[in-house]
Amino acid sequence: MRATTAPGRAGPDRTVRLDHLVRLTTPTGLFEHALGSEPRVEHGMCVDDVARALVVMARSEHSDPEAEILTRTYLTFVRSAQRPGGLLHNRRSPDGQWLDEPSTDDHWGRAVWALGTAAAHLWDGELAAVAKLGATSALAARSPHPRAMAYAALGAVELLRADPRHGGALRLLDEARAVLPRPGSDLGWPWPEARLTYANAVLPEALMAVGDVFADDALLADGLGLLDWLVTVQTTDGHLSMVPAGGRGPDDDRPGFDQQPIEVAALAEAAARARRLTGDRAWDVVLERCTAWFEGDNDAGVPVRDAATGGGFDGLEPTGVNQNQGAESTLAWLACAQLVGAGRPRAAR
Known part of the structure; x- marks a missing residue:
């Protein structure tokens, strides 16, 4: 399989390598879990x-x-x-x-x-x-x-x-x-749920996308505002500090673990859409932090992806990573590497 490089960035290698994805794939489909880098067929x-x-x-x-x-x-x-x-x-x-x-x-x-x-x-x-x-x-x-x-x-x-x-x-x-849930009235916790749980950024991304289709400026603004808040509460000292697997409430201690790659991918998807819809280059910073999280700019200071194969590790722990490279985590890294150069403005449909 040829590898392709995500355009638009210099510096770290953001080549989209599909080796591990190929390893997890069979003529039937894609194995969900791995033990290390080996597919767990039984799952x-x-x-x-x-x-x-x-x-x-x-x-x-x-x-x-x-x-x-x-x-x-x-x-x-x-x-x-x-x-x-x-x-x-x-x-x-x-x-x-x-x-x-x-x-x-x-x-x-x-x-x-x-x-x-x-x-x-x-x-x-x-x-x-x-x-x-x-x-x-x-x-x-x-x-x-x-x-x-x-x-x-x-x-x-x-x-x-x-x-x-x-x-x-x-x-x-x-x-x-x-x-679709809209922001609440509490300025300190405008999230429409009592806790952040999983794939959180898909909610503001959907608000933005639907608002764009219907030229609904209020809906688009709600999505952008909620995404901006989500980025702020998941940023510490210039790097992402993601919602852990158990979720996060307004009074929870930080950082929390295990942090999941799918959260970073969802944030990258939403940031790329915000960049396309608004042309605001500030969203490029968010995209960069998403890929940097995988490369080691995170709460544990370790990479959460295998640069040689394109595999993604299954979680960020306090002192390292879960060494298993399942499909969800691998695809989260591949999506981020793919999106890092894709968040450019486009003409409205």
Whole structure:
């Protein structure tokens, strides 16, 4: 597999290396967990991770045969999880058996995000058409979970790039505008939940994305303000100090551990969107801090990625890292490396 370098930055090596992602991938899908760098086959696979992998591959500049194999594998996996009414399975055994009931939990939202992104960005027209069909099917459903709806909104926004009049995407975005949580009135804790939990930045990112589509300046401002606050409460001495796995409330001690790479990736995704929508170069600083967190500018002072293979370590601990390199953490690093040069202004759609 060829490696590509994220454009627009000098200094540390931000080459997007897919070696470890290839190691975790089989013709069926993508193993969720690893022991060190070796896949833990017994733990199976899930749409959550495969959707993240499809997003990374759809946005990549790879067009070689191995990249096409990875992309087809991930797209086929997500499509095979789909059921009538827009529901999706999540968990799958190594031999291809679905192990859970289809639902609209968070994996559904991530699948919509991935399918919409693939429909808009894949270099292969046939694959893009398959992704569009999948996104259209999934958009028939709705989720009661805010993060699932936020991810689905991001997917619907991407789908509009491929089809600006897509009715299913526009309907979901209109409903998301009404149900996505908005900032609270407490200036010290405007977060719309009592605690920060996981993938937090997807909520303000969705507010920004939906606000942009509908030219809703108030919604866009809410998203930008909430993201700015989220960055502030996760920054210490010029580096990111992320929400730990157990979450964070207003009175919790800091720093907290274990810090999860997925939090950094979500923040990078949101910062890149804020940069594109506003042209404000301050968001470049946030993107830089996200990649720097993986490179060792963090609360423990150690890298959270394997520069040689593109693997990501499963968590930042007080004195080091969790040495396991699972799919979620690996894709979090790859997404950050990919985004570091992507947060440039673009013309409004």
